[in-house]
Amino acid sequence: MTQTSLLFVTGNKNKFSEAQSILKHVGINIKQHSHRPTEIQSKSLHNIARHSCVQALQEVNQALFVEDAGMFIYHYNGFPGPYSSYVLHTISNPGILKLMEGVKDRTAVFRSVIAYGEPGQEITLFEGRTLGSISRRLRGTHWGFDPIFIPQEGDGSTYAEMPIEMKNRVSHRAKSMAKFANWMLERDGGST
């Protein structure tokens, strides 16, 4: 299997650690590049990831990928969506639980979009989605919205209650990374 090493441009250690753990199983080694490019305001994770990837390429000028993720609550028209990080730093999980009081439809989808680019090439996007629901209280301690998101494919645990190996099988990020990895491996297989 080809040993590939490429840059994951992210300022988020947890994100990097998840990606590293998922990708090493398929022989893809990644390095963290901590500089975070300026993100644009958009309702589309695709646009945000694409724009960040283009920005990062201009600075780093080598093969790299970025990832943008968000949790979209159906009842609230997709809130907090692309602004998940900002919402975590302001109203945070208690704020989300408060907003969900008395709301019957607790459905949410977690989405991850990876944008991969090489200098002078088109950007390629990979998306992973995991459907689930918002818990009624904080369960487990982990980063982000993990303590309040219950993926449908799991055993009723929140992301935060799952062993990381289980989260890395069902999560939105696991899915986008798997698509990305397959594409990389097929491409490298075809070109060698």
Place this chain on the structure above:
Amino acid sequence: MTQTSLLFVTGNKNKFSEAQSILKHVGINIKQHSHRPTEIQSKSLHNIARHSCVQALQEVNQALFVEDAGMFIYHYNGFPGPYSSYVLHTISNPGILKLMEGVKDRTAVFRSVIAYGEPGQEITLFEGRTLGSISRRLRGTHWGFDPIFIPQEGDGSTYAEMPIEMKNRVSHRAKSMAKFANWMLERDGGST
């Protein structure tokens, strides 16, 4: 008094109408240019406005200004702040009121930042701030957060309950526009 006409780049009709009404008193005529430049994600209205102004200048190549505004709730670390528009389209005013249930400190500040630019010149920024508090229920009908924001300088009415002439005396936007107008008039006075 110099008759000046310049472009206000905004997709928001209400914003344009307020700006027009405030600025016409000092002899500044503005035209709306509806194209909305891509906004960046930032906690700083200054950065967002500056970036939008630079983008708009690249496209339009004539004297213009943009404005970015946001309502910052103290208890929630400034939420929704620069993402006010997105929050209005998702959890909206009822969501904000829900978040404020049981919260003692209902203080919020409304901020408006104008970025003015001419081709080849430095961008100039003007800020207006109005301190106030979040009401306990929706009061009045108007756009944005107007039905839930009670400015301290008023008579206890929300922005939405005030006649527009009163809002245009106490509002964050009235203040940023006044600073902008004074600067324009002094500059033009000095150069003729």
